[in-house]
Amino acid sequence: MADKEFTYAEVSTHTTKKDVHLVIHDIVYDVTSFVDEHPGGEEVILDVGGQDATEAFEDVGHSDEAREVLEGLKIGVLKRSADDPKPKVSQPANTSSSSSGSGSGGFGIGLYAVVLVAALAYGAYHYLELNAEKA
Numbered sequence: 001m002a003d004k005e006f007t008y009a010e011v012s013t014h015t016t017k018k019d020v021h022l023v024i025h026d027i028v029y030d031v032t033s034f035v036d037e038h039p040g041g042e043e044v045i046l047d048v049g050g051q052d053a054t055e056a057f058e059d060v061g062h063s064d065e066a067r068e069v070l071e072g073l074k075i076g077v078l079k080r081s082a083d084d085p086k087p088k089v090s091q092p093a094n095t096s097s098s099s100s101g102s103g104s105g106g107f108g109i110g111l112y113a114v115v116l117v118a119a120l121a122y123g124a125y126h127y128l129e130l131n132a133e134k135a
């Protein structure tokens with residue numbers, strides 16, 4: 001049977017003690033029945049109710065037993081969409097433009113060097129040719 005898909009917007013409407021969903025590793029859990037039993041207290045779960053609790057859950061270093069409980073609470077998977085709150089990802093937007101800028105600068109200097117060497121070689125060739133004619 002295919003997993004039911006939930007959007008982040010749907011999950012975020014379940015935030016009360018009587019109805020709390022959360023997301024861990026892109027899986028959606030209905031933890032309503034477990035809130036009262038949670039050894040770490042109900043507060044911490046309600047704090048991340050309706051949100052992505054992956055970091056909170058993993059930071060504690062929950063046991064395999066905790067993961068088994070989690071397995072039983074699964075109700076579906078998260079269907080990500082463009083306007084979801086994004087996990088923190090550094091955007092190297094400036095890096096690419098500045099590196100291409102310095103790249104073309106480097107190429108420019110290289111090109112000057114090639115032209116200069118060619119001009120010197122051409123000059124030297126003519127100089128030697130003139131000297132040869134004189135002799």
Ligand code: HEM
Pocket residue numbers: 029031034038039040041044045048053056057060061062063064065066067069070073
């Ligand atoms: C539905 C998700 C969760 C389940 C099934 C769950 C389950 C458990 C279980 C079974 C324990 C006992 C220790 C262990 O077996 O690791 C525990 C402890 C604990 N949990 Fe959770 N937990 C969940 C979510 C969270 C979240 C989101 C937090 C947020 C910080 C949290 C914080 C803690 C803490 C601090 C303890 C340690 C309590 C103590 O040793 O006094 N848990 N959890």
